[in-house]
Amino acid sequence: MHIAVIGAGMAGLTCARQLQQQGHHVVVYERNADVGGRMGTRQTELGGFDHGAQYFTATSERFRKEVAAWRKAGWAAPWEGRLVKLEKGTAVPAGRSNAKQRMVAVPGMGALGARLAAELDVRCELSVTRLERHGDAWLLSLQCDTVPVPATAGPFDAVVLALPADIASRLLQPLTSLLPLAAQVSQEHLEPCWALILGFEQPLDLDYDGAWVEGSRLKWIARDASKPERRPGEHWIGHASEAWSTEHLADDPERVKEKLLKAFHEATGTHVQPVYADVHRWRFAQALSTLPGACLWDGQTRVGVCGDWFAAGLDGSGRVENAFLSGSALAGAIG
Missing domain, CATH: 3.90.660.10 (Polyamine Oxidase; Chain A, domain 2)
Known part of the structure; x- marks a missing residue:
């Protein structure tokens, strides 16, 4: 499948690497200039x-x-x-x-993200502002600070949101009727x-x-x-x-x-x-809390969510281990 991963923190990079190893074509979009998320230097x-x-x-x-x-x-x-x-x-x-x-x-902590991203197609300084259904696939609306004209990427067979819950919820909210997982994501902050x-x-x-x-x-x-x-x-x-x-x-x-x-x-x-x-x-x-399980995956619409705010079998959240296990679990669910 052709898969878009939104977010190049630990969860997104882990998921993207595993998906690529599973034979998928993966493109990672990151709004910042560097990868790694909060593992920054x-x-x-x-x-x-x-x-x-x-x-x-x-x-x-x-x-x-x-x-x-x-x-x-x-x-x-x-x-x-x-x-x-x-x-x-x-x-x-x-x-x-x-x-x-x-x-x-x-x-430095930021070096790990750079190494994990080395063999991936990562496109930095691109914010995904909208997900749009296109038949059985997905289109992404992109915004770049240096280019005022919005762009579109896709179509993608599947989309992974490896983002903080607040940002993921904003992208999913217009699709609540199509994606039941949107309601679960909106519970987290x-x-x-x-x-x-x-x-x-x-x-x-x-x-x-x-x-x-x-x-x-x-x-x-x-x-x-x-x-x-x-x-x-x-x-x-x-x-x-x-x-x-x-x-x-x-x-x-x-x-x-x-x-x-x-x-x-x-x-x-x-x-x-x-x-x-x-x-x-x-x-x-x-x-503030964790969602149970390690990730969310809707096999019908092929949209998934992962991040360090999932419990992933651990006591607590927000750790590098939560992010890694969540991203890995989502890649496994996609198959």
């Missing part, structure tokens, strides 16, 4: 910063085998950083969660996350590499350069809480940066000013 004059997904773990046998293959290929390595909880500025042991082996892509990116000239002399922060605008901070094969330097990432990010979603980025930098100083007890500081708004970052 911001490139700066100081080097790369993993401002999205911080690490991943593997609990299922299927994903453990995949991660082992990535390690063998030199695409991923363990992160042995010391992780703690910060409670009122005091570092305390992180507990059982600190015992999990955490993996990262090398030399992903919360935003403001990310803080900091580079310092001198070491901060903190005795941990990552921390879950209590009672702060920030819920997580990490010394990015403590991860393997990163450029040396005092580089830190912070992630704001879902509640704070939602409340300040539309705020001016400079104001957000000021507030989150203050929170970083309060959490760490340091007051050294960074030589580089920026923020990034992840509009759809964390699912």
Whole structure:
């Protein structure tokens, strides 16, 4: 079949690779300039910063085998950083969660998506704005920021939506009468996350590499350069809480940066000013709940949906493993 995959994050790339291996002709559409979704690396004059997904773990046998293959290929390595909880500025042991082996892509999280996409037909900076039934096939309406005239792609025998639930729902909503799965997708919602990116000239002399922060605008901070094969330097990432990010979603980025930098100083007890500081708004970052199962597939209309907001047999959502298992399951369902 000729299949369109919309979204080049972990779920979309996993699904597209497996579909191609199964003999289908696959085209991947991505609205951003880079692939990988929230497994992103911001490139700066100081080097790369993993401002999205911080690490991943593997609990299922299927994903453990995949991660082992990535390690063998030199695409991923363990992160042995010391992780703690910060409670009122005091570092305390992180507990059982600190015992999990955490993996990262090398030399940055964004490198994994680029490698997974290497043998795929991926078309970046193209937003899919509409799905249209064309006989037994599908046409896609496309929009490019640099070309004001909309375009059409297709026909495709099948369409995969590997997108945040909110975006997938917008595409599916006009087709609710044709696609019963649209109602299920509309039940899900992903919360935003403001990310803080900091580079310092001198070491901060903190005795941990990552921390879950209590009672702060920030819920997580990490010394990015403590991860393997990163450029040396005092580089830190912070992630704001879902509640704070939602409340300040539309705020001016400079104001957000000021507030989150203050929170970083309060959490760490340091007051050294960074030589580089920026923020990034992840509009759809964390699912409030999960859909049961690993994916949705309508064999009659040949439309499927996958993403990290499916349970995929795991406890919780939003992880790299959820995305991988969901994309793989959908490719298996398509056959």
